Amino acid sequence: MSESFDRLKNILKKLPGLGYKSAERIALHLTLENKSDARELFEALSAAAERITECPVCFGLSEDGEVCDTCRDSSRDSSKICIVESASDISSIERSGAWRGKYLVLGGKLSPLHKVGPEKLKLKELSERIASGEVSEILLALSNDIEGEATCHYIRERALPRDKEIKITRIGFGLPSGSQLGFADSVTIKSALDSRKPF
């Protein structure tokens, strides 16, 4: 047995979506079976950890503290903001090609059970962004579960200015109940966006 192997396996096991078996398989692949992949992974990880930062506007992925490409893209409609839970939801929606507006990553959803209150989400930032620009539509693309639902209500009731005429929509759900965007395929996401309804 090897102490280093166990250490690696235990770290991998903590990653989202990896159980004991897959952690062990990856650890074996990277150590005994294919060391060059390990070196490449190591370099990619160091570069990513060093360079990847949160975009100061949408809180999605960016590099070196700069505003991300999506926020800078002037061909996109900045009056429409799609609100998602995590940066990976942006990638899922982008793959579907169904959204030409901008984004804001909330950083989760309200969950008393997991001690996530409004102060842990980017709600203040959302209010500020709406107050400072011309926003015509807010698309809520949060999970189709109780916490997602509660978060949508909170945003509508508490985080949006009363003095502006803003259309609030929510993605339609071809998505199964309880599901998260990240697990849906592009076709399902596209139809969920196309069938968005007033909320």
Ligand SMILES: [Zn+2]
């Ligand atoms: Zn951005």
